[in-house]
Amino acid sequence: MLIDPPPGEYRAYLFDCDGTVADSMPLHYDAWRQALAEWGCAFPEELFYAWGGRPVADIIASLNGMNGLTMPVARVARRREELFQRMLPRIRAVPEALEHIEDAYGRVPFAVVSGSTRESVTASLTVLGLLDRFEVLVCAGDYARPKPHPEAFLRAAELLGVAPEHCLVFEDTDLGIRAATAAGMNSVRIPQHRPAPPPLPAA
Structure with missing residues (x-):
């Protein structure tokens, strides 16, 4: 079931990669x-x-x-x-983000905005069969100030030719949400898929 975004007129979707698109x-x-x-x-x-x-x-x-x-x-x-x-x-897609990608692909352009290297992001998206969905990749080395600074998100919006207020960000981290807010963008929080802790030893 799609996670409902905040109300708005969205003309681009910006996705973090690790933990948001890729369960990596x-x-x-x-x-x-x-x-x-x-x-x-x-x-x-x-x-x-x-x-x-x-x-x-x-x-x-x-x-x-x-x-x-x-x-x-x-x-x-x-x-x-x-x-x-x-x-x-071993990598898999995060279902909550994948649903939005499948639902909106072809209607709005997508970008990835990541703190990981371009090599890492490209490899993950290739394994998932999603690389061709993204018109823009903004990765480590493409900006000077990392999240929570808004520079990376603003760079992606510029490359897509979409005003920040019309971009919707999908993120799984506090740093990412703060960066999206600082960029003047609404955001969707993707729940973190963390491994379950090991069971406690028997008494």
């Missing part, structure tokens, strides 16, 4: 955990989800600062991407 967040976390373990760096799951939407390089730099480490940003990012790519056959 658990896979990304596995890739992060494995890549960082090679450097003796922990990444608590709650922090990973709290930082959803941040670019990879920013996350590595922040982890370095928090843990007193000097992990090489580019090297760790490449390793994380390599591990994620191996997991891609």
Whole structure:
């Protein structure tokens, strides 16, 4: 069943990718955990989800600062991407976003606005068979200021030729919702599909 958006005259849909279109967040976390373990760096799951939407390089730099480490940003990012790519056959679409894509495709143009690399976004959408649905991809490296700054969403609106007030954003993170609001856009919150915690041991 479609999630009802706020009232408005929408001429473009802007989607986050990971956790919104692609149910990829658990896979990304596995890739992060494995890549960082090679450097003796922990990444608590709650922090990973709290930082959803941040670019990879920013996350590595922040982890370095928090843990007193000097992990090489580019090297760790490449390793994380390599591990994620191996997991891609397990990826699935998020039903709530897929329904909107199938319902509105051909009526309004779509863009992806992501903190992930273009390589990662393209790979995920290709596996899902959705890459051709999106006229515009705005990914890490295409903007200077990441979410919650509105720059990435405003860039997507500009590329689509649609005024911000006529764009509807689909997001799963607080950072993304804040960025959409700062851009003057209405938004739909996609519920996060997080793995269930392991059962408690028997008493």
